[in-house]
Amino acid sequence: GAGVSQTPSNKVTEKGKYVELRCDPISGHTALYWYRQSLGQGPEFLIYFQGTGAADDSGLPNDRFFAVRPEGSVSTLKIQRTERGDSAVYLCASSPQGFYNEQFFGPGTRLTVL
Amino acid sequence: RKEVEQDPGPFNVPEGATVAFNCTYSNSASQSFFWYRQDCRKEPKLLMSVYSSGNEDGRFTAQLNRASQYISLLIRDSKLSDSATYLCVVTGGATNKLIFGTGTLLAVQP
Numbered sequence: 001g002a003g004v005s006q007t008p009s010n011k012v013t014e015k016g017k018y019v020e021l022r023c024d025p026i027s028g029h030t031a032l033y034w035y036r037q038s039l040g041q042g043p044e045f046l047i048y049f050q051g052t053g054a055a056d057d058s059g060l061p062n063d064r065f066f067a068v069r070p071e072g073s074v075s076t077l078k079i080q081r082t083e084r085g086d087s088a089v090y091l092c093a094s095s096p097q098g099f100y101n102e103q104f105f106g107p108g109t110r111l112t113v114l
Numbered sequence: 115r116k117e118v119e120q121d122p123g124p125f126n127v128p129e130g131a132t133v134a135f136n137c138t139y140s141n142s143a144s145q146s147f148f149w150y151r152q153d154c155r156k157e158p159k160l161l162m163s164v165y166s167s168g169n170e171d172g173r174f175t176a177q178l179n180r181a182s183q184y185i186s187l188l189i190r191d192s193k194l195s196d197s198a199t200y201l202c203v204v205t206g207g208a209t210n211k212l213i214f215g216t217g218t219l220l221a222v223q224p
Contacts, residue, residue, distance in 0.1 A: 031210075033211065033212070035212070035214075040122075040216065041216055041217075042118075042201050042203075042214030042215050042216050042217050043158065043201075043212070043214050044214070045206075045211040045212065045213065048209045048210075048211055050209075055209050056207065056209040056211060058207075059211070091157060091158075093212075095210075101210075102160050103160075103212060105157035105158050105159070106157060107156070107157050108157055
């Protein structure tokens with residue numbers, strides 16, 4: 001079956017611009033996670049959705065970052081006033097439920113802020 | 115101090131070698147433990163879960179020591195295809211978010 005998909009695969013933007021990154025989880029998965037991976041580091045947790053609600057947004061670095069999942073399926077990560085330090089691979093993962101289930105990762109969106 | 119600490123490597127080993135990776139974690143309340151594998155410019159994929167009793171999957175053996183907050187992965191008879199970054203992962207908090215180490219790069223040489 002289809003795995004987690006993310007679009008775009010690559011995004012190049014200029015400092016100060018707004019970007020949206022999209023994640024399509026595996027059908028039927030209620031839990032959705034966003035992570036950010038900088039070069040040479042492991043992925044870092046950003047936000048977790050259970051259904052439509054953000055159950056844990058403690059990893060969002062500041063108020064420039066926001067994510068939504070209005071219908072409990074597709075999620076969009078939104079970054080306002082991008083900075084060069086936002087350059088990273090943004091990974092989305094989904095699992096059947098939130099607790100103790102394997103998380104399946106998408107291929108990521110590589111964001112470059114010039 | 116990072117929540118999950120790993121030796122970043124790289125570990126360069128010949129085919130057929132046995133290699134061991136270690137990691138430590140700081141939160142004694144962590145409930146679940148994993149090793150993920152990440153190929154270059156790809157997403158992480160679950161390699162295996164780690165249990166206190168130890169678990170084995172073919173050439174791979176994982177071990178957890180809760181008292182020492184220490185996790186290990188042993189790879190026997192290394193193959194070229196084992197070349198990748200191995201990420202030590204623990205869960206944190208009530209929402210099962212994954213907390214990753216920086217990863218250990220393994221390069222198996224012919």
